[in-house]
Amino acid sequence: VSSRTSDTGLEMDAAQETSSRGVRERRFNLDRAGRVIPGLVWTPEDAPAPLPLVLIGHGASGSKREPYVVAVARRFVRHHGFAAVAIDGPIHGDRRADGGASPDLAFLEFGQLWRDDPTMTDQMVEDWRAVLDAVRDLGDVGAGPLGWWGLSMGTIIGLPVVAAEPRIQAAVLGLMGIVGPTKKRIEADARGLGCPVLLLQQWDDELFARQSTLDLFDAIGSKEKQLHANPGRHTDVPPDEFEATTAFLARHLRP
C-alpha cells in the first residue's frame, strides 16, 4: 500500500484516494499513541483554504463509509464548497478485525461498551480532537469555521465532542435522548452547549423514548436551538431532513 505521512501524523493512503464530480476523497489513519483512528476526508477539488469543515459521526452498526455519511459529506463539498471528515466509531469499521463486515455485532458490542466502559466517550472525544487538529493542518483544509453532524451514535459521541470543543460553531444532532448509563453526563453536556443546534427526532423512535429526546432538546443550553420531529421509526428520517441539516450547517458556517 502506497502511503505518506503528513507532519501532523495523518497517514494518507494514496492508493485509496479517489476523485469524482468535483469531490476528492482521501483515506487516512491517525496514530494517537498507538491507537489508530481510521478516517476519510472529503474536499473540493479546487477551492482556496481555509474551508469550513464538518465533522461527521456515523450511527451504530455503520462506518465512515456508510452511504448516508458519504452522501452528506459529498453534499457539503459539492453544494457548499466545505470540507468534511468522518472517522470510524468505537469498535466499528476499520477499527474491527472484521473491517466492519458484521454491522449487527458492532451494534450489539457498542451497546455493551456504552453501558460498561465509562472511558469510551472520553476516548472518542480525544480521537475527534486529534483528528480535527490534523485535518485542519492539511494545506487544502485549514482552520475555517467548524461544525458537527451526527445522529444516533453520532450524537451519543457527538454531544460530548461539541460540548468539549469550543471551536465548533454549529451542530446537527438527533435520534438520541437523555437515557442510559451516562444520563447525567448527557444532561450536563447538553446544558453546557452554546452553539446553534438542530436536533432531529423520529416521533416513533423504537430505540429512544419520545420523552427522552424532548428532555434532551429541553436541556440544550444554546440560545439558538431547533427541534425537527418527523413520524416514523429510528431510521426513517425523511430525505427533506437531510437537506435541512446540510442547509442549517451551511447557513451557520458560511465564511
Add this chain to the structure above:
Amino acid sequence: VSSRTSDTGLEMDAAQETSSRGVRERRFNLDRAGRVIPGLVWTPEDAPAPLPLVLIGHGASGSKREPYVVAVARRFVRHHGFAAVAIDGPIHGDRRADGGASPDLAFLEFGQLWRDDPTMTDQMVEDWRAVLDAVRDLGDVGAGPLGWWGLSMGTIIGLPVVAAEPRIQAAVLGLMGIVGPTKKRIEADARGLGCPVLLLQQWDDELFARQSTLDLFDAIGSKEKQLHANPGRHTDVPPDEFEATTAFLARHLRP
C-alpha cells in the same frame, strides 16, 4: 369609494389597489348572505393563471394587514409566483366597528368567543370556503394548487378549514395545542388531516402548554408531518422559521 363587483360577489375596492415590486394587492369585501368578509388578495403583476394559492390566517389581535401576514404573502408572490389571500378573523380588523384599532380588546373578545360560541369555527370555515371559491374565480388566479398558512388563531381556525377542505394540499400550522373548549373537535380535526403539515411550536409558549402542542402533533393524521420547535415565547418565532414555512409550502404546491 370606487368599487366593482365580480361575478362571484367579490367587491373589489379599486381605490385601495396597490402595486409594488412586482406584487399587486387588492382589497375586497365578500358578501356572504349579509355577512361581509373583508380581505386582501396578493398576486404577481405578471404570471399566467392558474397560480398556486395560499390562504393566510392571521393571529388573534391582528388583522389581514398584520405586517407578518403581508410579509409572508409578498414572499409567496415574489419568490414563488404564487397568489395569496388573507381575511380578517372573527371580530378582528375591518369586521370591527373600530376597524382593528384595539388589538388587545380583539384578543380578549376572541378568547370569549372561542369559549362561548360553538358556531364561531364553522362560520369561519364557511367564510374561508366562500372566499376560496371567489378568489379562484378571479381570472388572474384560477384553480391551482392550494395551501394554508396560519399560526395561533390562524391554526384555531385553520385546522378546521384544512380538515374540511380536501382541495388544500399542504398546511403550515402552529402555536396552538389541544386545549380549551373545543378540545375534542381539535383532536378530531387533527386526526382527519391527510395533507403534509408543518407544525411550529414555541418551546416556552406562555399561551399553549408544551404538552398540548406535542399532543396536537401526535394527533395529526397526515403521513407526512413535521414539528419544528424553537425556544422562546408565543410570538418569538425566529425569522428562519418564516423562511422554512414558505419553503415548505412552495415545495408542496409548486405546479
